[in-house]
Amino acid sequence: MRALRYFVNNLDRIGGYAAQHAVLIVIAIVIAVVVWVSVGIMVRNSRRMARGVLAVASLIMSVPSVALYGILVSIPGLGLSRQSAVLALVLYAMLPIIRNVYVALNGVDPAVMEAARGMGMSQRRILFRVQLPLATPVILAGVRVSVVMMVGIATLAVFIGERNLGVLIQQGLVRTRSDMIIVGAVIVSVFAVFIDYLFNKLERVLVSPGIRGDAS
């Protein structure tokens, strides 16, 4: 009940935090998709390069987020800025996105690839007309994992100056105000559910009904 009262009394402030949270994630995921999908496409035909890139991505993934923020802040030019927060989130998206792009592009049925080549489609055309459309569901799954992860990790960006939903949790902990913590946690969860819904919609638009899991 206290949490609800806190929520109602501070609606404006909480709305502002949520907006900040959303903006950070949108910026980060747009950059992450553009960069990491491109990298995934570039390494698709080289097993060695893919392994190297994925090893780096795994390494980054294993760095605790608070530590990563700390490292980025110490880099001249980044500092206590939104750039640092965005960069951290983009780096965490590296593994799930590149891995899924690489696996999905190489997982296209060899018979389909052979037919495409046999009909005289160029490498470029095969990539854009066959491989990418067929890989879309798996790539989307990677992006979805990244976004959900970002929602959580973004809360920790309060330590480097972001004013988002993480504030509620951090302040709540410092001041032992469980109502604040609960409000923060619940809103973050609602974000995650909303993102799930959004991606289902996105899949309907981007994936051909010929390869969608549900409809038949």
Added chain:
Amino acid sequence: MIQFNRVTKRYSSMARPAVDGLSLDVREGETCVFVGPSGCGKTTTLKMINRIFEPTAGEIFVNGENVLTQDQDQLRQGIGYVIQKTGLFPHYTVFENVATVPRLLKWEEGRVAARVRELLELVGLDPDENMQKFPRELSGGQSQRVGVARAMAADPPVMLMDEPFGAVDPITRTQLQNEFLTLQQKVRKTICFVTHDIDEAIKMGDRIAIMNHGQLVQYDTPENLLLAPADDFVAEFIGSDRSLKVLSLLPVRKVLKRQFRMVSETAELSTVRASFDASERNRLVVEDERGNLVGYVSRSDMDKAGSARGWNRFIKPFPAFLPPEATLRDALAVMLQHDIGAVPVMEGRRRFMGMIYLDDIRSYVGEAYQERDSDSSTQEGA
């Protein structure tokens, strides 16, 4: 139309070449079937034509042009390609699949749409019903039909087919084979066809190339292959039942008897008995006044028939008929199934063309082998 000139293909991982010094001509409008045990190099041979694999040595000409000096994608756009697993694009509709190559060639959309309709009808699929379907909504046979339509989309003079009917059930396979033969009658493409099934090769091929260990063992018409295999490998590969297989190549009209003893259903018993006396056969064909087939009577029944006119009640109808395009194998099957020594051949439902007798099949096949044997012995003598 397609020429192999001492073509060799080596893979670094294999000690022996996959294809070893292959030379062969495929004539325009013919279906050439490559057949052999697995690993004999037949698929590699096929896929070197459209440069899915590049030959290590030698030259391949399609329509007089060396494939190795042409732009790879352009070459492939001019060659129809059908593979066993169809390779249909799952995210494209049937329409978009068939339209692939015409769109690569930048046809205008109106022409593409007209061509897709035409092709789907040609391969026996209702365009309105199937055009907007996705491949996963099709049966195996339908997918393969779409695969063939897609390969023929830009009307290429040459088609390559890699075990196109290998992944469907036997009934659908037979159906697809028959449809393909009818289709090929109409379009007369130059076709290279790979299979491991010698029966399919005999059925589909104008010429058959039997391969073993990357080498061409015999290149000949199905008849010659069956009647005069070049060596023990070919004879064994064709199988000990090759004399039976030869039957499936020979149309019934080769042994069809148009002239033979018949009786009219209105004849007197004495006439019927006289006919039996003059014949060695135990059964007689009965016709009506207009020359239509009625059935047959047997000698033993006539001996029992007492009165002059009542013999008609012993007339029995034939249990089966054959169309004129049936093969001797079909004729034999019908005879064995119904335990009869003769089958009438009917064109359509009514027109009676003649009879096929078991003895005639036997003597015809016997003669065919004897001819070959004497042919080869005179050749050896010369």
